Amino acid sequence: MTAGMIGIFQEIVTLFAIVGVGYGAKKLRFMNDEFDRMLSKLVINIALPGMILGSVLTATELPSQTEVWLCLGLSIASNLVMFAVAYGFTLLLRIPDGHRGVYRFMLCFGNVGFIGYPVLSAIFGPDALIYAAVFNLPFNLFVFTVGAWFLTQDTDGDVKMQTTWRTFVTPVMLSCVAAVVLTLTGIHYAPIAGDALSTLGSITTPAALLIIGSSLANLPVRELIGGPRLWACSLFRLLGMPAVIWAVFHGFVPAGLMFSVAVVLAGMPVATNGTMLCYQYGGNSRVMAQGTFVTTVLALVSIPLLATFVTAVG
Numbered sequence: 001m002t003a004g005m006i007g008i009f010q011e012i013v014t015l016f017a018i019v020g021v022g023y024g025a026k027k028l029r030f031m032n033d034e035f036d037r038m039l040s041k042l043v044i045n046i047a048l049p050g051m052i053l054g055s056v057l058t059a060t061e062l063p064s065q066t067e068v069w070l071c072l073g074l075s076i077a078s079n080l081v082m083f084a085v086a087y088g089f090t091l092l093l094r095i096p097d098g099h100r101g102v103y104r105f106m107l108c109f110g111n112v113g114f115i116g117y118p119v120l121s122a123i124f125g126p127d128a129l130i131y132a133a134v135f136n137l138p139f140n141l142f143v144f145t146v147g148a149w150f151l152t153q154d155t156d157g158d159v160k161m162q163t164t165w166r167t168f169v170t171p172v173m174l175s176c177v178a179a180v181v182l183t184l185t186g187i188h189y190a191p192i193a194g195d196a197l198s199t200l201g202s203i204t205t206p207a208a209l210l211i212i213g214s215s216l217a218n219l220p221v222r223e224l225i226g227g228p229r230l231w232a233c234s235l236f237r238l239l240g241m242p243a244v245i246w247a248v249f250h251g252f253v254p255a256g257l258m259f260s261v262a263v264v265l266a267g268m269p270v271a272t273n274g275t276m277l278c279y280q281y282g283g284n285s286r287v288m289a290q291g292t293f294v295t296t297v298l299a300l301v302s303i304p305l306l307a308t309f310v311t312a313v314g
Contacts, residue, residue, distance in 0.1 A: 011115055015272075015296055018206055022213020031214045040276035043207045048273070049175035051201025052140055055133055056179045056187075057194030068134055068183060071258055075138040078245050078262050082108045083146065085244055089236060093229050101154035102284045103229075105147050105277075106291040107237055110268030112136050115299065120264060123307045124257060131261045137183060141176040143271065151283030208272040215275050215289035226290040234270075234295045238302040242267035246313070260310045267306045269295035 025031040062068060086107035090100045110116065112132070120128040182188065216224055225231075245266040253259050270292040278285035 009300065011119075012296060012300055015115070015209060018209035019213040019216070019293070022210035023217045024213075025210065026214040026217035031210070033218075036211050036214050037279045039207055040211055040279040043204055044273070044276055044280060045171045047201050047204045047207065049171045049201075050197040050199075051204050052172065052175045052179050053182075054194050054196075054198030054201050055136070056182050057190045058198050059130070059133060059188045061130065062183060062186070062188050063130055063134065065184075065186075067131075067258070071131055071134040072138060072180075074249070074253060074258065074262055075135045078249070078266065079108070079138060079142050079146075081245065081248050082241060082266065085241070089233070089240075093232060095229060098154050099284055099287060101150035101152070102274075102278065102287045102291075103233055105150045105274055105283070106233055106270045106288065106295070107241065108150075109139070109143050109147050109271040109274065110237070110265065111271050111296075112139060112265055112268060115296075115303075116265050116268045119268070119303055119307070120261060123264065123311065124260065128257055128261050131258050132265065134183060135258075135261060135265060137176065137180045139265075141173065141180070143273070144170060144173045144176065144277075147274075148277055148281050151277055151281040154283045205272065208276055211279075212272060212275050212289050212292050215285050216293060219286060219290070224290065225294055226287070230287070230290055230294060234291060234298055237270065237291075237295055238267050238298055239305070242306055242309075250313075255313075263310055264306060267302065269299045 022031065063071065083104075086104040089107060090103050093103075095103050117129055117132055120132050242263045246263050249259065249262070253262075270288070272292060274283075274288045274292060275285050277283065278288050
């Protein structure tokens with residue numbers, strides 16, 4: 001466990017290093033707001049769909065069909081619970097209209113890929129990653145439908161973005177649907193296509209981190225850590241949400257690796273693609289970048305606590 005926690009610490013430090021590069025690039029004028037918007041559009045519409053499809057087409061094996069269906073069901077149910085809790089929590093905190101969407105996004109969607117996978121591997125071993133990959137399929141679909149809708153309800157200017165169903169028929173949403181279909185039909189290993197898509201998708205994480213750093217560079221240093229509401233949201237994201245998921249489901253979901261994966265993934269820092277989605281859908285990129293920064297810092301303490309909890313009760 002000690003070696004695993006050191007690995008997790010290294011992953012989080014890596015995050016900060018690339019965010020720092022983005023911060024410096026904005027200050028040195030290698031990046032600007034228009035570049036951030038265009039890079040976000042490139043990643044969301046090209047690189048990220050490649051990563052999602054590549055995760056399925058490079059998998060050498062999948063769980064049994066029964067386990068796949070159970071894992072998909074648990075993922076959907078967990079997300080629905082988090083949506084309901086996020087609505088209640090933002091009302092409790094009296095988040096003002098125009099900022100509720102970004103807070104709800106931060107509460108519901110964590111950094112499953114860049115931090116979640118290494119954390120699961122460190123705690124449970126590589127067998128957990130198969131469940132994580134299946135669990136992540138509905139998560140991706142929700143991020144780019146429900147999550148995007150959350151952000152369209154906010155405003156980063158004078159008016160809210162007008163949306164129709166076509167707003168959410170995007171390359172990344174279609175790739176999520178395709179990934180679910182491929183998994184359920186047992187199609188999961190196509191080396192050439194999978195490797196090409198994964199290579200294309202590999203730019204997603206560093207690009208997202210650069211954009212976060214660039215967004216933070218727009219703020220005075222004293223505003224990087226946000227205010228009391230942001231910290232309350234961050235702590236609940238990291239410790240409250242996994243506690244809620246465990247409390248709701250432990251009575252009727254069998255204890256074991258799959259359930260432990262669900263609990264751990266509920267406690268990841270804010271998803272790095274949130275800032276990119278703010279640029280695309282009009283959400284408050286400043287608050288999203290602050291939340292991503294603060295939750296990633298706090299994860300240095302919260303993840304070991306979460307790991308201790310799931311190993312004790314699992």
